[in-house]
Amino acid sequence: MPLRFFNTYSRGVEEFEPRDPSARHICMYTCGPTVYSRAHIGNFRAYIFEDLLQRHLELRGYKVHRVMNITDVDDKTIRGTGEAGIPLRKFTEQFKQAFFEDADTLRIKRANEYPAATDQRYIDRMIEMISTLISKGLAYQAEDKSVYYRINKFPNYGKLAHFDLSQLQSTGRVKHDEYDKEHIGDFALWKAWDEEDGDVKWDSPWGPGRPGWHIECSAMSTALLGDQLDIHCGGVDNIFPHHEAEIAQSEGVTEKKFVRYWLHCAHLLVDGQKMAKSLGNFYTVPDVLAKGYTGRELRYALLRVHYRVPLNFTWDGMNEARESLGRIDEWLARLREVVGSARRADRTPRRGVPTSKFEEALDDDLNISAALGFLFESIRETNRAMDQNEMDAATANAWLDWWKRINTVLDLEAEFEIIVPPEVMQLAKERENARREKKWKRSDELREQISVLGWEVRDTKDGAKITRRGAA
RNA sequence: GGCGGGGUAGCCAAGUGGUAAGGUCGCGGUCUGCAAAACCGCUAUUCGCGGGUUCGAUUCCCGCCCCCGCCUCCA
Numbered sequence: 001m002p003l004r005f006f007n008t009y010s011r012g013v014e015e016f017e018p019r020d021p022s023a024r025h026i027c028m029y030t031c032g033p034t035v036y037s038r039a040h041i042g043n044f045r046a047y048i049f050e051d052l053l054q055r056h057l058e059l060r061g062y063k064v065h066r067v068m069n070i071t072d073v074d075d076k077t078i079r080g081t082g083e084a085g086i087p088l089r090k091f092t093e094q095f096k097q098a099f100f101e102d103a104d105t106l107r108i109k110r111a112n113e114y115p116a117a118t119d120q121r122y123i124d125r126m127i128e129m130i131s132t133l134i135s136k137g138l139a140y141q142a143e144d145k146s147v148y149y150r151i152n153k154f155p156n157y158g159k160l161a162h163f164d165l166s167q168l169q170s171t172g173r174v175k176h177d178e179y180d181k182e183h184i185g186d187f188a189l190w191k192a193w194d195e196e197d198g199d200v201k202w203d204s205p206w207g208p209g210r211p212g213w214h215i216e217c218s219a220m221s222t223a224l225l226g227d228q229l230d231i232h233c234g235g236v237d238n239i240f241p242h243h244e245a246e247i248a249q250s251e252g253v254t255e256k257k258f259v260r261y262w263l264h265c266a267h268l269l270v271d272g273q274k275m276a277k278s279l280g281n282f283y284t285v286p287d288v289l290a291k292g293y294t295g296r297e298l299r300y301a302l303l304r305v306h307y308r309v310p311l312n313f314t315w316d317g318m319n320e321a322r323e324s325l326g327r328i329d330e331w332l333a334r335l336r337e338v339v340g341s342a343r344r345a346d347r348t349p350r351r352g353v354p355t356s357k358f359e360e361a362l363d364d365d366l367n368i369s370a371a372l373g374f375l376f377e378s379i380r381e382t383n384r385a386m387d388q389n390e391m392d393a394a395t396a397n398a399w400l401d402w403w404k405r406i407n408t409v410l411d412l413e414a415e416f417e418i419i420v421p422p423e424v425m426q427l428a429k430e431r432e433n434a435r436r437e438k439k440w441k442r443s444d445e446l447r448e449q450i451s452v453l454g455w456e457v458r459d460t461k462d463g464a465k466i467t468r469r470g471a472a
Numbered sequence: 473g474g475c476g477g478g479g480u481a482g483c484c485a486a487g488u489g490g491u492a493a494g495g496u497c498g499c500g501g502u503c504u505g506c507a508a509a510a511c512c513g514c515u516a517u518u519c520g521c522g523g524g525u526u527c528g529a530u531u532c533c534c535g536c537c538c539c540c541g542c543c544u545c546c547a
Contacts (some may be wrong), residue, residue: 011476031547039547046547074545162475163543187544213545235547236477242545266477267541274541304495305485309478310540316483320496327495330509361486369486373494380494380511387503387511440505447507458508467509 003060003363005231006308008239008262009160013365018062018230019260025063027225028054029259031217031234031242032068032114035095036076040282041302041313042268042275044106046235048299049265049307049366051108053233055409056362067224068111070096073118074213078200088118088200102285105295106302107411113224117216125219126211127204129253130189138252141206142180145192151185154248160262161240187245188212214245218253221246227254236264268302269312288318296412297321303410306369324376329414330467331379332403334386338396353395354378354402362409375406420466424455428466431457 003016018026030050033039047068054064071077072092081091103110115122130147133139138154141147151157151165158165165185193201193208201208221229227250234243243262250258267274270281288298301321305311361371382399385391407413420428431446450457450466458465 008476033547034545043547049547071545076545161542164474185544191545233547237542237546239476240542240544245544265547267547269540272539274546276546278546309485312484314483316496320484323497324495326509334510367486369484369495370493373486376494383510384512435505438505444506456508459504459506460509461503465509 003057004365005261005263006365008264009259011162014261016261019228024061026057026065026230028057028064028066028231028233029217029221029225029229030066030068030111030232031238032070033095033099034071034074034076035092035099036074036080037277038095038098038284038286039102040275040277040284041288041298042282043235044102044108044285045268045302045311046233046265047103047108048106048302050233052303052307052362052366052368052409053231053263054109055411056359056366059359059405059409060363065225066111067113067115067221069217069220070099070114070116071213071216072096072116073200073210078197081200082196082198105285105289106299107295109411115220115224117211117220122216122219122223123202123211125223126215127190129215129219129249131205132253133189133249136252138248139189140182142182144180145207146180146188146209147190147206148181148186149189149245149248149252150182151187151248152183154252156251157185157244157248160244160247163240163244187214187241189215189249214242215249217242218246218249222250222254227256227258229259231261231263232259233263233265236266239264263307265307266310269310272312275313283313291315291318293318293322296414297325300325300412303368303412304372307366325412325414327376327379328412331383332400332413333467334383335396335400335403338386338391339393339400341393353398358406371406378402418468420455421453424450424453424466427453428457428464432464435459 004013005016006012007014018024028050030047032047033043050066050068054066057064070092073088077088077092081088084091117123130139133149134141134147137150139147139149165183189212190204190206191209191212192206193210197210200210202210221232232243232246239262247258269275270283273279273281275282285295285298289295297318298321301313301317302311304321304324355374357374358371361367361374364370378399382391382396385395403413427446427450431443431450434440434442434446447457454468456467458467
C-alpha cells in the first residue's frame with residue numbers, strides 16, 4: 001500500500017510522491033516554538049506528530065531533511081524582554097533551552113536545523129524577499145512606515161484555508177492600524193519600529209523595524225530547503241493566517257509551487273477546550289513530570305490518538321498510558337527470557353511470525369490507533385503462545401526484532417535496565433525465606449514493605465521477581 | 473455569518489455497503505499459600521437524531537442537533 005497523507009490544501013487523502021521520487025530524499029519544514037515562555041504540552045503534541053511523521057518516513061526508507069524554526073522575536077517576546085529588563089537574546093535563550101530539554105524528555109528526534117528568526121543571515125534574506133515583493137507590486141509601504149503584503153494581488157490567497165477574502169473580519173485580537181492598510185487582510189512583512197519595541201530593531205530600506213511573523217518562515221525554509229518543499233507541518237491554528245501568508249510570500253518571490261503536502265495537527269484539549277496560554281488551561285512537560293509521570297508516558301499519551309483528531313488531555317489518560325506501557329514492558333521482558341533460555345517449544349507456534357500490518361497502518365495517513373491495535377493484538381497472541389509453551393527462542397527473537405523495527409517509530413521502550421536497590425533485594429530475600437518456611441503472614445508483610453518502597457514482587461515458577469511499573 | 477474538525481461501550485479509540493479492532497476500567501474464571509503478571513470469558517442488538525437509497529447503512533444521500541477550532545502574529 002502506498003504512503004498516503006491528508007493534504008490540507010486539497011482537503012483529501014493523497015498518495016505521497018516526493019518532488020524527487022528517485023532520490024528518496026524529502027525536505028520537511030515544521031513550525032517551531034515562539035520562545036517567550038515555556039512551551040506547553042499542547043505545543044508538544046504537534047511536535048510529537050511531526051516526530052512520528054519523520055520517523056515513519058525514515059522507516060519507509062526516505063531520508064528526511066527537517067528544519068524547525070525558532071521564533072525569537074515577536075510582540076510577546078518583546079513584551080517579555082521589556083518586563084524582565086534583560087536583552088531579547090538573553091530572554092529568549094532560557095525558553096529555547098527549556099524547549100530542547102522538554103523535546104528530549106519526550107524523545108522527539110532533533111531536526112537537522114533550528115534556524116532563529118533574529119539570525120542576521122535570515123533578517124537579510126527577509127529584507128531581500130520583501131524588496132522583491134515590493135518590486136513586483138505584491139507589497140507596499142504604508143503611511144505607518146510598515147510594509148504590508150497586498151493580498152488582492154495574489155490570486156491564490158485564501159486557497160489553503162478555503163477562505164473568501166471578502167468574508168474576512170477583524171477579531172480585534174491584534175493591534176491594527178487599519179487605516180494604513182489597503183485591505184483589512186493585508187499582513188505585515190516588516191513592522192516599523194515604535195517606542196514599545198525598545199532597542200529591538202534592525203535597519204532596513206524602509207527604516208528601522210522588525211520582521212513580521214510570517215516572513216521568517218518563508219525566508220528560512222527556502223534558504224535551507226530550497227524554493228519547493230515536500231512537506232510543511234504545523235498545528236491547525238497555523239493554517240490561517242500563517243501558512244496562507246507563507247504561500248503568498250514564498251510563491252510571490254519564487255513563482256514556484258511552495259509546498260507539495262500540507263499536514264496539520266489537531267489541538268490538544270483540556271476539559272474539552274483548546275489548551276492555550278491565553279486561556280491559562282495549560283500544562284508544561286515539567287508540570288506533568290511533577291505529577292510523577294515520565295516523559296515516555298506523556299509521549300505515549302500524546303502519540304496514541306490520530307493527529308487529525310482533537311485529543312482531550314486527562315490524568316486518566318496518563319494512567320491509561322502508564323498501564324499500556326507496562327503491558328509492553330512485561331511482554332518484552334518475557335520475550336527476552338524465552339530468548340535467553342534458548343527454550344524449545346512443546347508445540348509449533350500457533351502464530352508464526354510478525355507481520356507488516358503495523359507499518360501499513362501508518363502508511364494510511366499515520367493511523368497510529370490502528371497500528372497500536374495490531375501491536376496489542378500481537379502482544380496478546382504471543383503471550384498466549386508463551387503461556388502454553390508454544391514459543392521457541394527463534395520465534396521470540398523474531399518478535400523482538402519486529403519490536404525493534406516498530407520502536408524506531410514509537411520510541412517507547414523503557415530506557416534503563418531497572419536496578420533494584422539493595423534494601424529491596426534484602427527484603428525480597430527475607431521474604432523468600434519466610435515463604436520457604438510457609439510463614440505466609442510474614443511473607444505478606446514483607447511484600448507490603450517492598451510495595452511501599454515502590455516495587456512489586458511476584459512469585460513465578462522460576463522464583464520471585466521484582467519489578468516496577470511506570471519505568472522511565 | 474464564512475470555513476474546517478469531531479460525535480462509536482464507564483473512559484480513550486480504530487473501522488467497514490454485509491452485521492462493531494485495540495487500550496483502559498469493572499466483573500467472573502485459570503494459575504497462586506494469597507497476590508501479581510499472563511491467559512480465558514463477560515461488558516455497544518448498536519455507532520448524535522430524523523428521513524431516504526439498498527436485499528442489507530454505523531458506513532452512501534438529504535435534513536437537523538450538539539461539541540471544538542480558525543476567521544490577521546496561537547502548535
